[in-house]
Amino acid sequence: MPSVAIIGRANVGKSTLFNRLSEKRLAMVTDIPGTTRDLKYANIHWQGKEFELIDTGGFLANQKTPLRALTKREQKKLDKLTVNDIDKQVEKYARNALLKSEVVIFVVDGREGLNPQDKEIADYLRKGKNKQIILTVNKCDNQEIRQSTAEFYKLGINGLILISAVNGSGTGDLLDMVVENIKEERFELAAHNDQLIKVSILGKPNVGKSSLLNQLVGEPRAIVSATAQTTREPNDTLIEYENNKIILVDTAGIRRKAKVARQSLEALGVSMSISALKKSNIALLVLDINEPISQQDLQLGKLIAEAGVAAIIVANKYELIKEENRDQAKEFTQAVYRNFPHLSWAPVIFVSALTGFNTQKILKLIMEVNGNNQIKIPDGALSKFLKTIIAHQPPPKKTIGFGNKTKISRPFITHFKQIGINPPLFECAIGSKEKLTEEYRKYILNKLREKFGFKGVPIKLVVRYKKQI
Structure with missing residues (x-):
């Protein structure tokens, strides 16, 4: 071109x-x-x-x-x-x-x-x-x-x-x-390609986002410096991997709001970074394996969860771990899932943006996660799945009504299907006076993951009443 x-x-x-x-x-x-x-x-x-x-x-x-x-x-x-x-x-x-x-x-x-x-x-x-x-x-x-x-x-x-x-x-x-x-x-x-995969690279300042971008691209496009806030605005880079087009967005490091002046270049860059995240298919959350997980890291994880996008957690600076301390990677993974329970479905990959170790495997993982984001399960398979999980553990009984007209009833799911992808969205219907507990919703979602995978992808369940279907 x-x-x-x-x-x-x-x-x-x-x-x-x-x-x-x-x-x-x-x-x-x-x-x-x-x-x-x-x-x-x-x-x-x-x-x-x-x-x-x-x-x-x-x-x-x-x-x-x-x-x-x-x-x-x-x-x-x-x-x-x-x-x-x-x-x-x-x-x-x-x-x-x-x-x-x-x-x-x-x-x-x-x-x-x-x-x-x-x-x-x-x-x-x-x-x-x-x-x-x-x-x-x-x-x-x-x-x-x-x-x-x-x-x-x-x-x-x-x-x-x-x-x-x-x-x-x-x-x-x-x-x-x-x-x-x-x-x-x-x-x-000119051919507009609707199959572009947009990936945002997020992380606190100076965690190695721009170095990672340069490794993924194979040529220097983002300025790399030990000075925080070197990247001040989202930086789109189009690459091809296995005949797939991926847009990589190197975002500005996001710090606590109290440290960022409202009218500063940094504040404008952060605002654009959040906007870029919401428009992405996948977010790469870059963490420093040699530092404790910080409030800034937690805030970024929260933003990713709220944006409802697929995610991969990239543990960077693996080159600083000595051979005799390789167990540190396992401990870090446990710390990640302990601190980011809302991203428990996101895979963790250990890389070195400095040496290039494992960085190309990120692209392979992006393709896998993007595929999971597009999964569409047939209605027949979902009906069979629903019968199986209900037989194993039916919805808990609930007391409905008031005064002398109360009765104990078990919610009856009359309808269960997938209504969206990217990310996958499911819908079930129950009686107008029934209620499905939050615990049972989580049970359904967990079983969906066990059965169909969805690695790296948030899945959602919408509960409606029969009259709304």
Whole structure:
């Protein structure tokens, strides 16, 4: 699939444009320079064709590396960046996005006018071979601004277009230009795939989520640092595994609300992370095997349970466990199920995002759990199942009525069937004056798991009265 990179200095509206073109709020938008750290990816469908759009971090005004083609020595230096040198990693990722892209959307600020750094970026972009550059003057919100944009022709780039990412004016024409600048044979026909598996990666700050994402993808897409809150917004990455498409979402680390300022970038990132979780099919809850389970971990487990999504518990940093302490894994598993009783159905897998140990097995487990999420049990099999469990343990008797008109009755289940998947949802019906105890509901659900599996999947039971069916 052809790739298109959005490039420009900080705070010219790249993320706003990315959101506009993708028709989703995938990238965080603020007026704080450097908000975008990781690369953001979206598949764009336009005129029956499909391409990959990449939102990059802004080139930083205080960077030491000039905006030009890198020498071999400079490239080696960038490749050996320390994990704490985040600004340089932003630059490195932006350069990598440029290397793989066939078309570059070079964004400048029409409201502010031509900036010296725009000239530096333009000089650097022209060095790229076989790169089609579209000079995109953003923030042209009124006629006065549009009439004052002639100075951008000084950049020496053909193909200038005036747009407003905020209100969308000119963005359709921009997409037309993008499609026209990509060779026809590079396109794949646009085909919306309803079988996408969306997986959110959740965990408290600095637990290894971005490192895990990079292991699963096989290339660095999320910036890895020992500094908490390196990832500040959900980061969608599309991968293929055994002919299945999986969207991995690296979310911002979620801390206690008291520690997060309401208007901060972190608060906005957390809000987007929770929203991403609710739209996911599966959640990966990443825990640190070498630390006690914390209140933050418990809060994340609660959010997953409330979202009603399938889950896999990923015990990370297995490389820190010494050979003689391997029993620690068993003890940790027991602690997980003791602390997360509402996720007792979620499998635990031990991995090392640092070394890659067991990380590819996560993808296999994702496919297994996704399959369980789609299980549809025939009505006949459920009828036979219901008779068996009732014969083994019938519903407890209950006293119904008032005063002299009371009587002891056992609830009679007249109807039992599956009414939904993803996650599996079951429905049973009882008499209008009867009641099924919570304990018996749990009994039915437990027996369903024993009989049909549902590993990694929450299953629900809705009890209705016969008149409601």
